[in-house]
Amino acid sequence: MILSDKRILEEIEKGNIVIEPFHREYLGSNSYDVHLGKYLAVYRDHELDAKKHNQIEEIEIPEEGYVLQPGILYLGVTQEYTETHAFVPFLEGKSSTGRLGIHIHATAGKGDVGFCNTWTLEISVVQPVRVYAGMPIGQLIYFPVDGEVINTYNRKPDAKYNQRTYKPVESMMWKNKF
Numbered sequence: 001m002i003l004s005d006k007r008i009l010e011e012i013e014k015g016n017i018v019i020e021p022f023h024r025e026y027l028g029s030n031s032y033d034v035h036l037g038k039y040l041a042v043y044r045d046h047e048l049d050a051k052k053h054n055q056i057e058e059i060e061i062p063e064e065g066y067v068l069q070p071g072i073l074y075l076g077v078t079q080e081y082t083e084t085h086a087f088v089p090f091l092e093g094k095s096s097t098g099r100l101g102i103h104i105h106a107t108a109g110k111g112d113v114g115f116c117n118t119w120t121l122e123i124s125v126v127q128p129v130r131v132y133a134g135m136p137i138g139q140l141i142y143f144p145v146d147g148e149v150i151n152t153y154n155r156k157p158d159a160k161y162n163q164r165t166y167k168p169v170e171s172m173m174w175k176n177k178f
C-alpha cells in the first residue's frame with residue numbers, strides 16, 4: 001500500500017510526515033515531488049575505496065545551470081528537508097527526469113522510518129544534460145510499515161546520514177566494520 005495524496009496531507013497534519021518547504025502543487029496523486037538543491041559534489045579521486053573515507057569536491061549550480069557528463073557520479077541533494085516518523089519513505093525518479101536519461105539514485109531508494117534530513121541523490125546521466133537548481137528531480141512515496149519499529153533511524157546511534165545538512169553527503173561506508 002502506498003499513501004494517497006489525501007493520506008499524505010493527513011499525516012503532515014499529524015506531524016508523522018514533514019516536508020519543508022511544502023507546496024500543495026507538488027503533491028501528486030500518491031507522491032510528493034522533490035527538487036534539486038543548488039549543491040552537487042563529485043569524488044576527488046577517480047578510483048574509490050569502499051574502506052576509506054573518499055573525499056568530495058563541491059559544485060554550486062549556477063543560474064544558467066550545470067551540464068552533467070556521463071561517466072561521472074554526481075552527488076546531489078534535495079531542496080526538501082523531510083521527516084518520516086511512521087512510514088517508510090522511498091525516493092523514486094520521475095518519468096520526466098528518466099526521459100532525459102537522468103538516474104537519481106544508485107540502487108538506494110529506500111529510506112528508513114525516523115529518517116530526518118534532506119536526501120542525497122546519486123546522479124548519473126546517459127548523455128550530457130544541463131540541470132538547474134530547483135528543477136523537479138524525484139518524488140517521495142510512502143509505505144505503511146507493518147509492526148512496531150524498535151530502532152527508528154533518528155534513534156540509531158550509528159545512523160550515518162541523519163545529521164541535518166543542505167549539501168550532499170558522501171558515502172560513509174568506511175564507518176562499517178568489515
Ligand SMILES: Nc1ccn([C@H]2C[C@H](O)[C@@H](COP(=O)(O)OP(=O)(O)OP(=O)(O)O)O2)c(=O)n1
Nearest residue numbers: 105108109110111112115119120158159160161
Ligand atoms: N538515495 C538515498 C537513499 C537513502 N537516503 C537516506 C534515507 C535513509 O533512511 C538513509 C540511510 O539509508 P540506508 O539505510 O540505505 O543507508 P546505509 O545502510 O548505508 O546507512 P545506515 O548504516 O546509516 O543505515 O539515507 C538518502 O539520503 N538518499
